[in-house]
Structures are given as C-alpha cells and as structure tokens.
Amino acid sequence: MQVEADGVSFSYKDKRVLESITQGFDKGEIVSIIGPNGVGKSTFLHCLNRLLTPSEGRVLVDGRGVEDYSLKDLAKEMGYVPYSPASNFPLSVIDMVIMGRHPYSRIGSSKDDLKAVHAVLERLDIDDLAFRPFTELSAGQRQKVMIARGLVQEPEVLLLDEPTANLDIKHQMEVASLLKELSESIGLSVIMVSHELNIAAKYSDRMVLLHQGRIYRAGSPWEVITPENIREVYSVDAEVIDHSGRPYVLLNNPLRGRT
Amino acid sequence: MKEDEFDDGYLRFIRHKVTFILAAVAVVVLAAGVSCLVDGRPIGVLDVYRIIIDHILGTEYEFATPEYWDDFVVCQMRLPRVVLAIVAGAALSTCGVAMQSMMSNPLADPYTTGMSSGACLGAVIAIAMGFAFTGPSVYGIMGMSFLMSLVPALIIILLSRIVRTSPATLILLGTIMSYLFGAVNTLILVNQEGETLSAAYLWTVGSLDNVIWSDLWIPVVLSTAGCAAMIFMSGKLNVMMMGDDQARSMGLDVDNFRTVLLLVMSLMIASIISFTGILGFIGLVAPHMVRMAIGSDNKFVIPASMALGAALLLVTDTLARLVIYPYELPVGVILMFIGGPLFLYVVVKHNGYGGMY
Numbered sequence: 001m002q003v004e005a006d007g008v009s010f011s012y013k014d015k016r017v018l019e020s021i022t023q024g025f026d027k028g029e030i031v032s033i034i035g036p037n038g039v040g041k042s043t044f045l046h047c048l049n050r051l052l053t054p055s056e057g058r059v060l061v062d063g064r065g066v067e068d069y070s071l072k073d074l075a076k077e078m079g080y081v082p083y084s085p086a087s088n089f090p091l092s093v094i095d096m097v098i099m100g101r102h103p104y105s106r107i108g109s110s111k112d113d114l115k116a117v118h119a120v121l122e123r124l125d126i127d128d129l130a131f132r133p134f135t136e137l138s139a140g141q142r143q144k145v146m147i148a149r150g151l152v153q154e155p156e157v158l159l160l161d162e163p164t165a166n167l168d169i170k171h172q173m174e175v176a177s178l179l180k181e182l183s184e185s186i187g188l189s190v191i192m193v194s195h196e197l198n199i200a201a202k203y204s205d206r207m208v209l210l211h212q213g214r215i216y217r218a219g220s221p222w223e224v225i226t227p228e229n230i231r232e233v234y235s236v237d238a239e240v241i242d243h244s245g246r247p248y249v250l251l252n253n254p255l256r257g258r259t
Numbered sequence: 260m261k262e263d264e265f266d267d268g269y270l271r272f273i274r275h276k277v278t279f280i281l282a283a284v285a286v287v288v289l290a291a292g293v294s295c296l297v298d299g300r301p302i303g304v305l306d307v308y309r310i311i312i313d314h315i316l317g318t319e320y321e322f323a324t325p326e327y328w329d330d331f332v333v334c335q336m337r338l339p340r341v342v343l344a345i346v347a348g349a350a351l352s353t354c355g356v357a358m359q360s361m362m363s364n365p366l367a368d369p370y371t372t373g374m375s376s377g378a379c380l381g382a383v384i385a386i387a388m389g390f391a392f393t394g395p396s397v398y399g400i401m402g403m404s405f406l407m408s409l410v411p412a413l414i415i416i417l418l419s420r421i422v423r424t425s426p427a428t429l430i431l432l433g434t435i436m437s438y439l440f441g442a443v444n445t446l447i448l449v450n451q452e453g454e455t456l457s458a459a460y461l462w463t464v465g466s467l468d469n470v471i472w473s474d475l476w477i478p479v480v481l482s483t484a485g486c487a488a489m490i491f492m493s494g495k496l497n498v499m500m501m502g503d504d505q506a507r508s509m510g511l512d513v514d515n516f517r518t519v520l521l522l523v524m525s526l527m528i529a530s531i532i533s534f535t536g537i538l539g540f541i542g543l544v545a546p547h548m549v550r551m552a553i554g555s556d557n558k559f560v561i562p563a564s565m566a567l568g569a570a571l572l573l574v575t576d577t578l579a580r581l582v583i584y585p586y587e588l589p590v591g592v593i594l595m596f597i598g599g600p601l602f603l604y605v606v607v608k609h610n611g612y613g614g615m616y
Contacts, residue, residue: 050507080505094269102494102495118260
C-alpha cells in the first residue's frame with residue numbers, strides 16, 4: 001500500500017494553509033509529520049483520508065485517487081485516530097472499538113465483528129478493559145482504545161493526529177513503541193502528526209518537517225532533526241545529540257523577536 | 260482473556276441491557292392497564308387485561324349487556340388513547356435518540372431542533388385553512404404538518420453540507436426556528452374565531468384526547484416503520500455519535516445518511532404531532548434516562564427508549580386526567596411540569612456525564 005500526496009494545496013477560505021505538498025509514504029514505515037502550531041499538519045492528514053478535499057493536487061492510494069474510492073472502501077484501507085478523543089455520550093470500550101467494524105458491517109456480522117474486536121484488544125493487551133466505560137480510562141488507555149478502533153478497520157495505513165498528546169512519558173513511549181511493533185509485525189504503515197520531537201525521532205523511519213505550509217525537509221530523523229532546521233522552523237535554539245543511534249534534541253532557548 | 264471468556268463477558272455485558280428493556284416493556288403493559296381504569300365505568304385492573312385479550316380473540320357480546328359495555332368502554336373509548344400514547348412516546352423518544360446521535364449532541368431532540376414546532380405550525384395552518392380533524396381532512400392536517408416539519412430539516416441538511424456546522428449551531432438554529440414558527444403560529448391564532456382558535460390552540464399544548472381507531476392507523480404504521488428503520492440503522496447511528504469527521508473516517512457517508520434520517524424523522528414526527536400537538540421533553544428525558552442505565556449503544560438504547568418513552572407518556576397522560584378529575588388537563592402541560600425538573604435533575608446529578616453539561 002502506497003500513499004502519495006501529489007502537489008496537495010489547501011486553503012481555508014482565502015487563507016492558504018498547504019502549498020503544493022508532494023510526499024510519498026511507503027508500506028510498513030512510520031512517518032512523523034512535525035512542525036510548529038498552525039503549520040497545517042492536521043490539515044494535511046485530513047487531506048490524506050478525504051476529510052478535507054485539497055484545493056489543488058490529489059492524494060493517491062495505491063495509484064488510485066482517494067476521490068475514486070467509496071468512503072467505505074477507503075475506510076478499509078485507512079484508519080484514523082483523531083486528536084484527543086472524547087464522546088458526548090457514555091460509551092464502553094467495546095462500543096467504541098466495534099464502531100470501527102462499520103465498513104464491514106452487514107446483517108449477521110456481529111459475531112465476526114466481536115471476534116475481530118477481541119483479537120485486536122488482546123493484541124494491544126487491553127482486553128481486560130473491554131467492558132469498562134471509556135470515560136473512566138486513563139489518557140493512555142483511551143489512546144490505545146482509539147488505536148484499537150483504527151485497527152479493527154483492518155487498514156493498511158493508520159493516520160494518527162498527535163497520538164502522544166496529553167500522555168505522560170511512559171505512555172508516550174508505550175503508544176509509540178506499540179505503533180512501531182505494529183508496523184514491523186503486520187506491515188502497517190503509520191503516518192502520524194507529532195509535537196514530541198524526541199519520541200518521533202526515536203520511533204520514526206522518516207520524518208516530514210512542515211514550515212509555512214510547505215515541506216521544509218523530509219528524510220531520515222538525522223536529516224530532519226538538526227539544530228539549523230529547529231532554529232529556522234521552530235525559532236528555538238537547540239542542540240542535537242546522538243542517543244542510542246537516534247537524534248535527541250536538547251532545548252536551549254526560544255529565539256527572540258521571531259514567531 | 261480467552262475468546263470464550265470474552266464472549267461470556269460480552270453476554271453478561273448485554274444481559275442487563277436486555278433485562279432493562281424487558282422491565283421497561285413490563286412497565287408499559289402495566290401503565291397501559293392502569294390508564295384504561297380511568298373514567299366513568301368502574302372496571303377492575305385484571306379485568307381490563309382480560310377484556311382486551313378477549314377482544315383480540317374476537318369474543319362477541321350481546322348488545323347492552325354489562326360485558327358488552329365493559330368491552331365497549333375499554334376497547335373503543337380508552338384503548339385508542341393508550342395506543343396513541345404508546346406510539347407517540349416510542350416514536351418521539353426514538354427520534355430523540357436519532358437526533359442526539361446524528362448531531363453528536365445530547366441536547367438535540369425533535370423539539371429543540373424546531374421540527375416539532377414546524378409540524379405543529381403545519382397543523383395550525385391546516386386548521387386555519389379549514390381542514391377539520393375528522394374524516395379525510397385529517398390527511399390535509401398531516402400533510403401540512405409533514406411539509407412544515409421538513410423546513411427545519413432541510414435547513415439542517417443544507418447548512419451542514421455547505422458549511423462546517425458545530426452541534427451548537429444546529430441547536431441555535433432549532434431555537435431560532437421555534438421562535439419563528441411560534442410567531443407565525445400566534446399571528447394565525449389571533450386572527451381565528453372562537454372554535455377554530457381553541458382547536459388550533461390545543462395543538463400548541465399537546466393532548467391525547469379524542470382519538471378513535473379509524474384515525475390511528477397512520478401514526479401507528481409510520482411510527483412502527485420508522486422505529487424499525489432506526490433500530491436497523493443503529494450501527495450507523497453509533498458511528499455518527501462520534502461526530503462527522505470520525506464517522507467519515509469509519510466509512511459512513513454522513514451527508515446522505517443525515518438526509519435519510521431527517522426524512523424518516525419528519526414523517527414520524529408529523530404523523531404524531533399532527534394528532535397530539537407538541538409533546539416536549541419525551542425525546543430528551545427518555546433517551547438520557549436509558550443511557551444512564553445501560554450506556555449508549557443505540558442497538559439497545561432505541562428499543563429501551565421506545566419502551567421508556569411510551570411508559571412516561573402513559574403515566575403523564577393518566578396523571579393529566581386525574582389531577583383535576585373529572586376534568587382533564589392537556590398532557591403537554593403535565594409533561595412540561597414533570598419533564599422540566601426531571602431533565603434538570605438529570606443534568607445536575609450527572610453533570611460529569613459526557614462532559615456536555
């Protein structure tokens with residue numbers, strides 16, 4: 001499964017958010033999309049799975065434009081884990097996860113759905129939470145539940161919008177290593193938006209750094225996470241050291257007079 | 260957890276939901292029996308059920324015998340009202356569940372989205388135009404009701420296709436529509452003569468009075484079909500609870516589904532409101548009580564809300580007839596008196612719930 005953004009631009013009303021972004025994503029790799037607030041990371045993610053339609057350019061999934069897929073078929077290829085999941089209604093974990101079976105639902109499919117849900121919950125080691133209310137879970141557990149919902153869609157690609165936001169360091173690492181493990185074991189492609197540079201650098205195969213609606217740099221963590229790039233894009237003075245083979249950012253100071 | 264353990268867990272998990280539904284249905288049967296006791300002729304509680312069952316089995320009585328009058332009073336005078344209460348309670352609650360899920364908004368129901376006010380205005384316009392509430396004129400009232408309930412529905416459909424609407428926008432829209440419809444309603448009413456005025460006015464309050472079997476088939480058929488359709492679509496409604504974006508990412512064509520839902524709801528609401536007038540709160544109170552008891556899986560929430568809504572309307576209607584006995588109040592008034600505080604209680608007691616209140 002290959003996902004490809006081909007010259008994707010997007011505007012909200014007259015404000016240009018994305019400017020002809022061309023980027024491919026290969027099967028089984030973890031790609032982190034990073035960049036400062038408001039740079040269009042989530043917008044880009046939403047263009048990929050057709051929540052938004054690019055004003056120019058197109059998104060190809062396996063060589064076929066996403067607009068040619070039915071929403072149901074697209075949901076079988078691409079799962080989506082939203083930012084900070086919440087529900088206005090009291091739902092149990094199983095209610096939440098089984099929704100992900102919607103693209104496969106037909107009359108009498110509930111037994112298969114239950115089986116698929118159980119398999120995924122067991123894989124993520126949260127099967128003991130199945131019948132607990134979603135709202136009573138910790139943030140880390142909730143994030144895993146949302147990933148489980150994405151996985152029962154049996155997608156080739158999983159899109160995640162800041163999967164480690166609001167998590168403590170242990171849970172950040174747990175969620176990230178879970179994604180890593182999934183990409184290695186079942187060949188899942190992971191495309192995630194992230195603010196945690198060190199977590200992203202530690203677990204990603206490739207990183208895409210956005211700046212002013214364009215790709216500033218894309219490549220391996222070592223190519224993207226450099227003091228120069230961080231200075232230019234984030235306006236932060238930082239050092240980058242080698243920590244078990246991966247770049248690790250040490251923050252010094254924000255630069256004055258720039259946004 | 261092994262798979263069979265998991266399946267056992269799931270069975271336990273749904274068992275209490277099913278029990279709740281069965282209990283609610285039992286309450287409906289009980290409330291229906293009690294409701295048949297009120298008015299004139301004294302008939303025992305158990306006799307009511309026997310008379311109804313005998314009637315269904317086709318037992319014939321000789322004219323003017325006590326058994327004949329028992330049968331006549333229960334089955335011709337009291338039962339139609341009970342059936343209307345059950346159907347209206349079930350349909351309005353189901354529409355409440357569907358609205359709330361569709362808009363991912365716990366405060367949505369036929370009333371707060373303006374569809375009930377639209378349906379009511381339609382009925383009032385029809386009455387002002389001279390349609391009477393007897394014979395084929397009933398269809399005129401119902402048709403007008405349906406058309407007017409479509410107005411807020413269409414605005415919701417169009418608006419959510421063109422711009423990205425938040426749940427709050429949709430509720431505000433409903434409130435605005437209700438005010439507008441209310442104003443037109445008043446405008447029509449102040450220009451009416453005595454008899455039409457009181458007939459039309461009753462629509463704005465809501466009552467289950469004066470129902471006969473021959474009128475009932477439309478609301479019964481439409482509501483039953485509508486409720487069945489909603490249960491059938493409960494999986495999609497579940498997905499919609501998470502909001503448009505997530506629903507789309509799970510493969511649901513949100514725009515088309517919303518259109519289907521609103522059409523089905525307009526039909527259900529018009530078929531009820533054109534008979535009863537505005538019955539507020541049922542669509543909010545019943546679904547929320549159900550969700551607090553059994554969670555939000557619509558596969559269970561819809562049947563449970565149908566039963567609980569029917570029971571609520573039966574009980575309030577019975578109260579409406581007892582409070583100033585031998586006269587009766589419109590049930591809409593009692594609903595406001597009971598539903599308002601009950602809803603407030605729900606909001607305050609569970610103010611963590613869903614994080615919405």
